[in-house]
Amino acid sequence: MKNFIEHFYLLNNKLKNGENFAFLRFSDGEMHLLMDRGLKIGNSWYEIDGVRKSGNYHPINNKNLDIVNHKFFYDALKNSFKFHCKNYFVGISCRCCVGVENYNWQVVFRGGDDEHLTWSNLLINGNYKKFTNEMLPIFKEKKIVFICNENAKLNSLPFDVVKDFRVGNNCMVNDFNISDEIIQWIKENNIKNYLFLFSASSLSEVLIHKLFIIEKENTYIDVGTMLNLYFGIDIHRGYLIGGNNKICIW
Numbered sequence: 162m163k164n165f166i167e168h169f170y171l172l173n174n175k176l177k178n179g180e181n182f183a184f185l186r187f188s189d190g191e192m193h194l195l196m197d198r199g200l201k202i203g204n205s206w207y208e209i210d211g212v213r214k215s216g217n218y219h220p221i222n223n224k225n226l227d228i229v230n231h232k233f234f235y236d237a238l239k240n241s242f243k244f245h246c247k248n249y250f251v252g253i254s255c256r257c258c259v260g261v262e263n264y265n266w267q268v269v270f271r272g273g274d275d276e277h278l279t280w281s282n283l284l285i286n287g288n289y290k291k292f293t294n295e296m297l298p299i300f301k302e303k304k305i306v307f308i309c310n311e312n313a314k315l316n317s318l319p320f321d322v323v324k325d326f327r328v329g330n331n332c333m334v335n336d337f338n339i340s341d342e343i344i345q346w347i348k349e350n351n352i353k354n355y356l357f358l359f360s361a362s363s364l365s366e367v368l369i370h371k372l373f374i375i376e377k378e379n380t381y382i383d384v385g386t387m388l389n390l391y392f393g394i395d396i397h398r399g400y401l402i403g404g405n406n407k408i409c410i411w
Contacts, residue, residue: 165288168279169296172250176299176380179354182248183373183381185241185366186281189254190224192267194238194363199227221310221394223330224362234333238363241370243272249373252281284387292387303356303380308343308368310360313392323355333364340371353378360384360392 163171175182193200193209201208202224207216228235242251251271256264268274284292300320307315311327326343328336346352357372357379359365365383373381 163276163279165280165283168250168283169288169291172283173296173299175248176296176303176356180248181354181378181380182250183369184250184252184279184283184383185369186252186283186383186385187242187254187267187366188281188385189259191238191242191281191363191366192254192259192263194226194235195242195270196266197228197235201225219394221312221330222362224333225331226333231334234337234363234367237337237367237370241366242270244370245272245275245277246373246377247277248377250277250279252279252283254281258282285385289387300356300358304354306352306355306357308339308357308359308361308365309392310394312394313360314394315392317391317393318388319391328361328364332361333367336361336364337367339364340368343368343372344375347372347376347379352376355379357381358384358388360386360388 172182172184174180187195190200198210199208202216202218202222204218204220204223205215206213207218208214226234244251253267253271254264259267268278271278282288284296297319303320305320305322307322307325309315309325309327310332311329313327315322315325324346326339328339332339353376357369359368359382361368365385369381369383372379
């Protein structure tokens with residue numbers, strides 16, 4: 162795999178030059194789902210396969226997923242992870258964040274290391290300043306569609322949004338079929354060369370996969386919590402307030 166600098170500038174230059182691509186982010190939460198583990202998140206705790214630990218989470222991050230009742234989502238997430246195509250970049254968790262065993266599992270489950278395998282934290286933590294200084298300004302030049310939480314405020318963003326689609330809490334289950342609405346809009350309006358930004362938890366990966374298949378002449382980026390400072394909602398992320406400058410092992 163390429164290191165952070167190589168992959169950052171690979172995607173940054175594609176964005177700058179108008180070459181469309183997809184960038185999906187599979188962090189530790191998505192990794193657990195790929196492993197068929199149950200995942201629940203409350204305001205002060207999280208639970209993986211029934212094992213509960215304490216944590217501090219904004220209500221918009223509440224989740225309730227299990228392989229029995231929500232197999233449709235688990236299957237869709239796996240499909241998005243294992244899909245191989247030119248300009249379809251899948252970011253995984255690095256070994257220093259999830260351990261060597263879990264890191265190796267991701268590579269094997271994906272189907273091996275190739276030019277489209279990259280890092281889930283490519284644009285966050287210690288890399289966040291590079292994202293805000295070099296990639297974010299390019300957004301101003303694009304026609305942007307945003308898929309984000311229903312409580313997110315878009316009027317303070319440093320770029321214009323031409324269209325937005327909203328999801329609620331536990332959107333992986335409750336808003337799973339929003340892809341139908343987005344696809345219909347793309348087809349009816351012949352949407353090409355737009356920049357689609359996703360801040361919809363693990364549903365982002367499923368949506369990017371589905372949209373990329375039906376229209377490759379757009380760019381799709383999972384921005385996660387990268388723009389939450391502008392949303393007027395959850396900033397319980399150290400890197401957003403200068404508290405997490407972790408440089409991962411690439």
